[in-house]
Amino acid sequence: MPANLLLVDDDPDLLKLLSMRLTSAGYHVTAVASAEDALAQLDVARPQLVVSDVQLPGRDGLALFDEIRAHHPALPVILLTAHGTIPDAVEATARGVFTYLTKPFDGKALLEKISQALALGAPAHKAADGDEQWREAIVSRSARMAELLAEAKMVAASDASVLICGESGSGKELLAQAIHKASARADKPFVAVNCSAIPEALLESELFGHVKGSFTGAVANHRGLFQAADGGTLFLDEIGDMPPALQVKLLRVLQERSVRPVGASESIPVDVRILSATHRDLDAAMAEGQFREDLFYRLNVVALTLPPLGERREDIPLLANHFLSKLGEKYGKPLNGFAPDALKALATALWPGNVRQLHNVVEQVCALATTPLIPLALVQRALRVPTVEVLSFAQARERFERDYLVGLLKMTDGNVADAARLADRNRTEFYRLLQKHGLTPGRFRADTPTAE
Structure with a gap:
């Protein structure tokens, strides 16, 4: 239309x-x-x-x-x-x-x-038919994202391991979920684990499981996440933060297609597709000996890179309105949208925290909104941008001129001759300026209680 x-x-x-x-x-x-x-x-x-x-x-x-x-x-x-x-x-x-x-x-x-x-x-993207349901959670219309999603859909048809790179908050897990939904494993489990959020001592047990009595606190057998994802997809977020000792064990699982729970004597076969993600530069990590090259090539069969929000600015209004609709329901508020200047402020702001930061900003304005239309001032508050009074050049010059004259009169205790000399102006011209701004020299003398 x-x-x-x-x-x-x-x-x-x-x-x-x-x-x-x-x-x-x-x-x-x-x-x-x-x-x-x-x-x-x-x-x-x-x-x-x-x-x-x-x-x-x-x-x-x-x-x-x-x-x-x-x-x-x-x-x-x-x-x-x-x-x-x-x-x-x-x-x-x-x-x-x-x-x-x-x-x-x-x-x-x-x-x-x-x-x-x-x-x-413009309204946010809505999945129009069944062919688009796989990526319905990803709100976008930018050409950059369209290219990435086309690649993701092609990759989803295979069982290849995919490494998703991108800054924190850019939506790497959403892309992983979309790939899973577009794959032949869509009706099987999608299991996600953040490798940087689990202590090193517990990560092996979480991934591979453990048997009862294998360590203090192991009071029962525990199925690891590999077994939980059997037949489906395991998403290893922030894989670049995985401890080196565990990288060796992960590589063995990927090669043998089986896991050995902590304390077990036998391995258990698993059928899992691996998707992983990182915000780190893995090339630099490998050069520094912090990440294994053989594991990198196992995980990086196909690489997809999510652009930061600042490189897909045409998506910002869509995302902001999408979040506003969802969060308005959460807070029980009838929110209609953003004022044009408020939406413009969002679209031009810096977003070091990417989509996650945008979501947080929209949630803050939803929580504080008192009108159906979100105003600029509320967005500026959420962005921590000071509200700036925009003056015309003539207004700014008038304000500066008056403040300058007031400063001189205060400095000279209301003595016009001294103030004119400091301003490098003759007394007649200086009196004319004082008259223009409605300033009376006598009010600035020290013995006058009403000095400005």
Whole structure:
């Protein structure tokens, strides 16, 4: 389905040109010539994006944006501005406009901004049919992830061992589960173990099992995870953290296809497919003697690398909305989505903790949300980003000038001659500046209790 765009401009020639260009790009365009017509159109049919000129007859594009923000806060708006209205457009961007383009603008730039705005508001991926059920837990639409998932599905058809590489929190276990679901072992167990989370003394028993009395505390026979996964898939997460002594025993299991529980005299055959994952550089670990080369080649028959979240940014809005929907149910809150500026902040943030960090941020905003639409301030709080007041250049200059004059008057105890000399200005000009900012020198004398 083509996206619906509402185009607002009082120039009939430009309106016609833009309509033709956007229609040829595959969009469904509704074109109107005024803010009033645009608001009437919004009452009839809800577009997915509004593109409006700033200078309109009657109510201008900024007033139109304020109306849209009040009644349709999740609807993204792009402003088209002439040079004279750039400060207003910049201020509007700080208030939540998705972006602005300066006339004359490049057609490709407009199409790119429209694509980005629509991506921010797009719904999360849903598995459309049975062929996609295997990867339904992986929310994505990026080309990078599409290539990876195509490789994963091909690998799933074989029984080859797969090594999944990627940063912490990037979703390695989800990919392993997807490979299992796409394989012939899908109806058999999927068993996961984090090799770095289990103490070395217990890891061997957890993997291979033990017999009663084999060590202190072994009060009964225990089936290890290899036996629990028999016929299915065993996922060894953070394999790079496995102790060297245990690497030798794991290699023997992979070669012999059987396990010997701790304290047992006989081996037990197992039929298990091995998927493993690591965030470590195993080449460097092998060079340092911390990881066995023969085990590496056993595990690394096929290597898949998950990109960090920062390299698949088009997936961030999808993931954020997906998590918001799930967590809204968890917290019993009717959450409708993110405000456009809030979603933009998520999409442009740094994510050193990857998808796991994004989930944590969305969970925090869900827990604290008091309105159905998540505002920018709440996202900034969860991201630990200080809220910055965005001023125009003229406003910033005015504020600096006043603060500078106040500082001089405090320093000179309200003596205008001394303050003017420090500012390298004559007294007449200095008095004019004080008058402009409503500052009275006498109020800064030490004997005046109302000094600013």
